[in-house]
Amino acid sequence: MKTVLVTGAAGFIGSHVAEHLLARGDTVIGIDNINDYYPVSYKRENLALLAANARFSFVEGDICDRDLLKRVFAGRSITHVAHLAARAGVRPSIEDPFIYQDANIRGTLSVLDAARNAQVLNAVVTSSSSVYGNSKQVPFREDDSATDRPISPYAATKKATEVLSYTYHSLYGMNINVVRPFTVYGPRGRPDMAPWLFLSAALSGLTIRKFGDGSTRRDYTYIDDFVCGFVNALDREFGFEIFNLGNSATVSLNEALETVEEVASKKLVIELLPAQLGDVDITSADISKARRLLDYDPKTSFRHGMQLFCDWFVKNRAG
Numbered sequence: 001m002k003t004v005l006v007t008g009a010a011g012f013i014g015s016h017v018a019e020h021l022l023a024r025g026d027t028v029i030g031i032d033n034i035n036d037y038y039p040v041s042y043k044r045e046n047l048a049l050l051a052a053n054a055r056f057s058f059v060e061g062d063i064c065d066r067d068l069l070k071r072v073f074a075g076r077s078i079t080h081v082a083h084l085a086a087r088a089g090v091r092p093s094i095e096d097p098f099i100y101q102d103a104n105i106r107g108t109l110s111v112l113d114a115a116r117n118a119q120v121l122n123a124v125v126t127s128s129s130s131v132y133g134n135s136k137q138v139p140f141r142e143d144d145s146a147t148d149r150p151i152s153p154y155a156a157t158k159k160a161t162e163v164l165s166y167t168y169h170s171l172y173g174m175n176i177n178v179v180r181p182f183t184v185y186g187p188r189g190r191p192d193m194a195p196w197l198f199l200s201a202a203l204s205g206l207t208i209r210k211f212g213d214g215s216t217r218r219d220y221t222y223i224d225d226f227v228c229g230f231v232n233a234l235d236r237e238f239g240f241e242i243f244n245l246g247n248s249a250t251v252s253l254n255e256a257l258e259t260v261e262e263v264a265s266k267k268l269v270i271e272l273l274p275a276q277l278g279d280v281d282i283t284s285a286d287i288s289k290a291r292r293l294l295d296y297d298p299k300t301s302f303r304h305g306m307q308l309f310c311d312w313f314v315k316n317r318a319g
Contacts, residue, residue: 001025001026001027002021002026002027002079002080002234003026003027003028003029003076003077003078003079003080004018004021004026004027004028004029004078004079004080004081004082004234005028005029005030005031005072005073005078005080005081005082005115006018006021006028006029006030006031006082006084007030007031007032007063007081007082007083007084007085007107007111008031008032008083008084008085008086009028009030009031009032009046009047009050009058009084010030010032010034010043010044010046010047011032011043011046011084011085011190012046012184012188012189012190012223013084013126013181013184013223013226013227013230014030014032014082014084014085015046015047015049015050015188016186016188016223016224016227017082017084017227017230017231018030018050018056018082019049019050020227020228020231021082021231022050022053022055022056025055026055027055027056028050028053028055028056028057029056029057029058029059029072029076029078030047030050030056030057030058030059031058031059031060031061031063031069031072031085032047032058032060032085033060033061033062033063033085034060037087037088037089037192038190038191038192039191042188042191045188046188059072062107063085063103063107063108063110063111064102064103064106064107064110065110066110066113066114069110069111069114070114070117072114073114073115073117073118078118078120079120079121079122080120080121080122080123080124080234081111081115081120081122081123081124082123082124082230082234083108083111083123083124083125083126084126085103085107085111086103086104086107086126086158087099087100087102087103087104087154087157088154088190088192089154089192090130090152090154090155090279091276091277091279092154093152093153093154093157094152094153094277097153100153100154100157101153101157103157104154104157104158104160104161105157105160105161105164108125108160108161108164108165109164111123112125112164112165112168112174112176113168115174116168116172116174120174121175121237122175122176122177122234122235122236122237123165123174123175123176123177124176124177124178124179124230124233124234125161125162125165125176125177125178125179126178126179126181126230127158127159127161127162127178127179127180127181127242128154128155128158128180128181129180129181129182129183129219129244129246129283129285130150130152130154130155130158130280130283131147131150131155131158131159131162131180132144132146132147132280132283133146133147133149133150133151133155133280134146134151134280134281135147138282138284139219139248139284139285139286140244140283140284140285140286141244141286141289142180142242142243142244142286142289147159147162151280161178162178162242165178165240166240169239169240170240175237175238175239175240176240177233177234177236177238177240177241177242177243178240178241178242178243179229179230179233179242179243179244179245180242180243180244180245180246180285181221181226181245181246182218182219182220182221182244182245182246182247182283182284182285183195183218183219183220183221183246183283184221184222184223184226185220185221185222185223185305185306185309186222186223186224186305186308186309186312187223187308187309187312187313187316188223188312189223189309194218194256195220195256195260195306195309196313198256198257198260198268199260199263199264199306199309199310199313200313200317201268201269202260202261202264202266202268203264203266203310203313203314203318204318205266205269206269207269207270207271208257208268208269208270208271209270209271209273210253210257210270210271210272210273211253211273211274211275211276211279212253212273212274212275212276212279214252214253214254214257215252215253215254216252216253216275216279216280216281216282217250217251217252217253217281217282217283217284218250218251218253218256218282218283219246219247219248219249219250219251219283219284219285220247220251220256220302220305221245221246221247221285221298222247222298222300222304222305222308224300225245225247225298225299225300226245226298228296228297229243229245229290229294229296229298230245232294232295232296233294236293236294238293241289241293243289243290243293243294243296244285244286244287244289244290245285245287245290245296246283246284246285246287246298247285247298247300247302248284248285248286248287248298249301249302250282250283250284251302255302256302257270259302259303259306260306262303263303263306263307263309263310264310
């Protein structure tokens with residue numbers, strides 16, 4: 001059994017990763033600063049779910065606090081690190097890039113250095129599909145040079161975390177796997193992301209803002225599929241590798257809105273708006289490397305995943 005530090009444990013993906021690790025018998029130490037990027041109450045609910053397991057403990061604090069990280073590692077025999085803490089969102093990063101620099105770059109550097117000093121066996125660092133920008137090579141491959149040309153501050157900070165991870169592998173021989181998520185959605189999802197926004201508006205009869213002509217495409221990845229790939233990356237030591245974790249089946253914005261209408265059984269009210277600065281035309285994952293090395297095998301279609309998400313949303317968030 002492993003003892004895993006999960007950064008960002010109160011968040012959407014972090015709480016699901018922690019839940020999966022606990023279910024299989026690992027010990028999990030969570031850390032999160034519980035910021036108000038979205039409702040703190042949602043994060044507290046996630047933590048309460050995890051706290052029901054005796055093998056979970058939690059430290060509230062900022063990963064940029066190096067002294068705090070030293071105390072977290074001290075005496076706990078942490079063997080693995082699942083680094084999911086980050087400031088998320090493309091559009092907000094354009095408005096305030098400096099908070100993204102602090103949380104994503106400085107925070108990752110602090111975690112990597114603490115993990116190095118603790119001599120952990122393996123770490124997984126979470127990047128983003130945003131690093132591909134408007135790559136012309138579709139589907140996106142991990143070795144695509146387009147990642148050197150990010151088109152938002154958020155994507156730039158995520159690319160920086162990848163470079164830092166390789167540097168720590170090169171200098172200190174650390175085992176680090178970097179994963180690039182592709183639009184992860186599902187129960188306990190982030191309320192700033194399109195699947196939540198669309199579903200919430202549909203169920204409440206509010207207007208959905210549609211940016212552009214609806215032809216943009218996303219590789220929506222259901223949370224359970226992503227977590228399986230992430231945990232396999234945590235379990236396998238390769239030295240240094242980067243993996244796409246997507247669904248490998250793209251869905252257009254128009255198709256996504258049609259699916260939301262189906263699962264919510266509601267006719268959508270849509271406001272047409274210009275395309276947003278920083279948005280990319282398509283995200284599409286080549287997952288052949290993850291299939292080969294991580295046995296990654298996403299099975300959840302967007303239609304089925306959105307139905308599962310809708311069922312959870314109606315029970316836990318509607319009204």
